[in-house]
Amino acid sequence: MASHPLASILQSFDFRFAPERDIRLQPYSGSAWRGAFGFALKRLLCVMRLRPCAGCPLSGVCLFPGFFGDDPEHETPRPYILAPQPTPPGGWIRAGEPFAVRLTLIGGAARAAPYVAQALVDAAARGLARQRVPFACLSASAAEPITLGGPSGSIEVNQDPSEPPSAPRTVRLRLATPLRLRLRGDLVTGRSLTPAHILEATLRRARLLGLVEPERDLSQLRELARLLAWRDARFGWLETTRFSSRQDTKMQLGGIVGEAWLDLAPSPELWPWFRLASLLHVGKGASMGFGRIELHAE
Structure with a gap:
């Protein structure tokens, strides 16, 4: 894993949007962005008048099922991560206030980059949440330059290469x-969470996404992870609410938040995997920005 660059399996786009009117969103608004994005992507790709994917004769060649399939709530890992920034305290985003959203494509999904990036711009322009407040795209940056169309003209995407530390x-x-x-x-829970839990979740997610060969033996990595322990852990639990458009109801999605220090000296070989965890997100709701891990070298 450490021998190949992470950039070869991940492609990220950083967008800055601004709402045309004041809008109030959940603290973690990934569900709202994902719902709008999925609808816009299907409108962009579907040539069968938006019929259900199940039974569609083109489902084997269409790009859409790989991103959403028949059931957008299904927990099979999707090859993208849509990660909006946390909303300000109180949830209000004021008209014209910049709001950041990162879209990451994983593995072979990068071939669909022009479509998914355009779909996110279209989704924002059509409006978010039940208020359908439009968001204008102010800027975008990506690993490779492309041009997106928007309601106010073309948006040039600038190069922004990065190397893992x-x-x-x-x-x-x-x-x-x-x-x-x-x-x-x-x-x-926060009390039971260990570094080995995060590594295990990362290994499983990477394997399901096709980033790790099915036959590769990962037992040595798991043994190394058991040597690690937190220092000064400050973990807690945060319950959040999101709206499921498919089920037309509010749903609870709680999880662990907080921070801890980790001494990697016993197992420095695991650093690339924790780095991968920070890029892939882990756990339930990863495709809409949950389970985001930030790493800061001390």
């Missing part, structure tokens, strides 16, 4: 959005 001895790990993991059917 070398392994630090100590790292501060912050759970920036709620992390929801299950261990043998039981929810992992």
Whole structure:
């Protein structure tokens, strides 16, 4: 894993949008953005008059099922992460106030980059949440330059290359959005969370996304992870509410938030995997920005 650049399997776009009117969103608004994005992507790609994907004769060649399929709530990992910034305290975003959204494509999904980036711009322009407040796209940056169309003209996407840093001895790990993991059917809490839990979730997610060969033996990595422990852990639980358009109801999605320090000296080989966790997100709701891990070398 450490031998190949992460940029070869991930492609990210950083967007800055601004609402045309004041709008109030949930603290973590990934569900609202994902719903609007999914509708816009289907409008952009579907040549069958937006018929259901199930039974469609083109489902084997269409790009849309790989991103959403028949059931957008299904927990099979999707090859993208839509991660909006947390909304300000109180949830209000004022008209004209910049709001950041990162869209990351994983593995082979990068071939659809022009479509998904355009769909996100279209989704924002059509409006978010029940108020359908339009968001204008102010700017976008990506690993490779492309041009997107918008209601106010074309938007040039600038190059923004990045390289993963070398392994630090100590790292501060912050759970920036709620992390929801299950261990043998039981929810992992802040008191029971270990570095090995995060590594295991990362390995599983990477394998399901096709980033790790199915036959690769990962037992040594798991053994190394058991040597690690938190220092000065400050984890808690945050309950959030999101609206499911498919079920037309509000749903609870709680998870662990907080931070801890991690001494990597016993297992420096694991650094690329924790780095990957910070890029992939882990746990339930990863495709809409939950389970975001921030790493800060100390």
